[in-house]
Amino acid sequence: MKTRLSPGLLLLIFLLLACLAAAGRETPYEKFQRQHVDTSGSWEPDPNRYCNFMMPRRNMTVSFCKDFNSFIHGVLAVITAVCGSGGTWHHGDFYYSNSPFQVTDCQTTGASRWPRCIYRGDGRSSRICVACQNGQPVHYARPSVCGGP
Numbered sequence: 001m002k003t004r005l006s007p008g009l010l011l012l013i014f015l016l017l018a019c020l021a022a023a024g025r026e027t028p029y030e031k032f033q034r035q036h037v038d039t040s041g042s043w044e045p046d047p048n049r050y051c052n053f054m055m056p057r058r059n060m061t062v063s064f065c066k067d068f069n070s071f072i073h074g075v076l077a078v079i080t081a082v083c084g085s086g087g088t089w090h091h092g093d094f095y096y097s098n099s100p101f102q103v104t105d106c107q108t109t110g111a112s113r114w115p116r117c118i119y120r121g122d123g124r125s126s127r128i129c130v131a132c133q134n135g136q137p138v139h140y141a142r143p144s145v146c147g148g149p
């Protein structure tokens, strides 16, 4: 007896596997949120403590110490709107927010050695520069990339 899988069934199996593979991966927008967005509203006020708590918590010290990372404190919808009415197109995919956000910059110190990642934090208020795809922020860039200070 010969059994053959119909093309329809093969397609179904293929689509199922593709869905399973995609389910485990974060989208660029989700990655941006994990790395750069803190919607908690109240956060640890000491920037050093904040960075040393948040960098591991957001999985940025898993296989190496990410050297530099910024967290934007705010409401996701307001941050996302920088790709639309809340921002001004600068160049390429980059948009510069019209209003400032509270931002914490985290930078590894000279004593930082993976897996013991040590950060120095710096809190400030500034306009943010983000790259957008399909109306969603997918990369955070230093303000200078958008012509800022």
Ligand SMILES: *[C@@H]1O[C@H](CO)[C@@H](O)[C@H](O)[C@H]1NC(C)=O
Pocket (backbone or CB within 6 Å): 034, 057, 058, 059
């Ligand atoms: C960090 O990674 C772990 C293991 O892969 C995962 O379960 C967890 O959801 C991740 N945390 C964040 C904030 O993405």
